[in-house]
Amino acid sequence: MKLACIAPVGFVEDDILAEVEMVIRNNFGFETQRLPGRPSPGGAFDHDRGQWSAIEFMKDLVASRPPEATRILGITSDDLFIPMLSFLFGQAQLNGAAALVSTARLRQEFYGLPSNRDLLMARVRKESLHEMGHTLGLIHCPDRSCAMCLSTNLEQVDTKLDRFCRACAASANTRMRSLLENDK
Amino acid sequence: MKSRWQILIVDDEEVMAESLAAWLREDGYTVDTAPSGRAAVSHARETDYAIYFVDLKMPGGMDGIETMMEIRRLRPDASVIIITAYATVDTAITAMKEGAQEYIVKPCNPEEISLLVDRIIKVKNLQLENQMLRKRLTGQYEYRDIITKNSKMQAILSLVRDVSSLRSTVLIRGASGTGKELIARAIHYSGDRASSPFVAVSCASLAETLLESELFGYEKGAFTGAANQTKGKFEVADGGTIFLDEIGDISPKLQADLLRVLQERRFYRLGGTTEIQVDARVIAATNKDLTEEVREGRFRDDLYYRLNVIEINIPPLADRRDDIPHLARHFVARLSSEIGKAVSGIGDDALKVLLDYDWPGNIRELENAVERAIVTTRNRSLCAEDFAFLETAMRARANWAVPPISLLDIEKMAVESALGRSQGNIKEAAASLGIDRSTLYEKIKKFGIQR
Ligand SMILES: [Zn+2]
Ligand SMILES: [Zn+2]
Secondary structure, X not given: OEEEEEEEEOOOOHHHHHXXXXXXXXXXXXXXXXXXXXXXXXXXXXXXXXXXXHHHHHHHHHHOOOOOOOEEEEEEOOOEEEOOEEEEOEEEOOOOOEXXXXXXXXXXXXXXXXXXXXXXXXXXXXHHHHHHXXXXXXXXOOOOOOOOOOOOXXXXXXXXXXXXXXXXXXXXXXXXXXXXXXXX | OOOOOEEEXXXXXXXXXXXHHHHHHOOOXXXXXXXOHHHHHHHHXXXXXXXXXXXXXXXOOOOHHHXXXXXXXXXXXXXXEEEEXXXXXXXXXXXXXXXXXXXXXXXXXXXXXXXXXXXHHHHHHHHHHHHHHHHHHHOOOXXXXXXXXXXXXXXXXXXXXXXXXXXXXXXXXXXXXXXXHHHHHHHHHOXXXXXXXXXXXXXXXXXXXXXXXXXXXXXXXXXXXXXXXEEOHHHHOOOOEEEEEOHHHOOHHHHHHHHHHHHHOEEEOEOOOOEEEOOOEEEEEEOOOHHHHHHOOOOOXXXXXXXXXXXXXXXXXXXXXXXXXXXXXXXXXXXXXXXXXXXXXXXXXXXXXXXXXXXXXXXXXXXXXXHHXXXXXOOOEEOHHHHHHHHHHHHHHHHOOOOOOOHHHHHHHHHHHHHHHOOOOHHHHHHHHOOOHHHHHHHHHHHOOOO
């Protein structure tokens, strides 16, 4: 069994972390372990933009991955950005160890709408699958219902399902298998 | 579809360039970064990037506009997107005037960049497709398609060069799928007839009367439906080469007609009274043993000797296994871009499977196998698993006894089982059946198959 760590960065609700653990276990066959909460990395906050630098978050995640874990997935409530883009739902190292999901813009409240927990959970599941998929080398999928489809707005997030299409699932499987084989 | 397109991001701020690069890589593109205009230009010399993101303000000599101008001079087909931190109408106008495709203000909405890149790549894919179609129409890359290091094949190619500018008839023998037409094209395109037409006719696919009118043309009213005077393939090939494939299948009547054309270089259109004179070199091909056909009285010996002035025998693929790796790599390179899938190579384990297989369908079967593997794979490099169907095919050939049912029923069963295996995925099913999607749709309709 391979281990994936779920790392809450800053304040993250328990039910969200539980949901993420479940979706990672069910879809990849990773064993999951929840790391103790950690503060958002110092210096990541950009005062002009009022947002947090995803680059600093990723650096922090890469550095704090326990040696026994193959993957680390950071979950944060902070609103993320990279210099070129106005925001990010999440980020991952393609074929790498670290991935990151921000719940900030997945929440209805962000847009001044009444909170909807079920909708939030569904979005968190999709984006967690998506970013973890990238760490297994998957790239964006043209199938709009596949979790690996690129979403740059919530409509696209809500259109896709919280699972991979057949092709992406097969690809993820192959990668998982070769990860396990490397162990032997 | 995507990753064969490369993108270069030019920005003096490394964090800026690298983070955008990482984001675009998730989309499947190959992305490089350059810290200055000068570095970008030297990258552009080496690599043909499809899109350049260039920061307008860069210290140290070349600014964004100068960089863009230099890139456009080197790579006129590339698209340049200028990035700036603040929109000023003036710089926007200058950038566009100098040929920037687009102008974006950072930070930019991810959707905007994604749509912009998609739009540019879509256009590039279309342009590439057109280029490929045009090449195929003019037969430009046919000669390059003969990939071989095999000594028997090398001897054939040197024969091809020797006879290319002669007028003598050539008979090409080889099992189906060995590439007889490619050799015929090579003879035509490497000789002094290259600028005249190469016209290929498959003698097996047409009924006798149709083939006759196809070859010799007809006058208006020569038969019901002959609404206009029409030139035959011999006339179209005047000055060039006519390639008669599967010559062993033509009727005695046509054998006689053909013999006359070969002897006299002239003929009549169907229903015509004027003699037509042509100068077309004849290259014929067959997968039958023509000497056997002659002995059995099914093929005229006088025609056989007329055709067999120069004989080329193409070995089956199983006799030139040393060519399998280059052929496979060549097909991967060509087909992945034709199919539009980012498959960049073929692994040693896959090559081993290909080398072990017996290839009854020869090169065409190899090409189809590579195509099928590219369509169904989710890997960047084809692996043994992607060719698992070959083993199934081999086992099936060994064990399969054909039940006493009609061809139509067998066809229906094959279509149904392919659709079952692919779980209704048309593209995959069509590839495994070796037919195109529209043909598969026709068959589904014809057999009334429920999906
Ligand atoms: Zn993504
Ligand atoms: Zn997918």
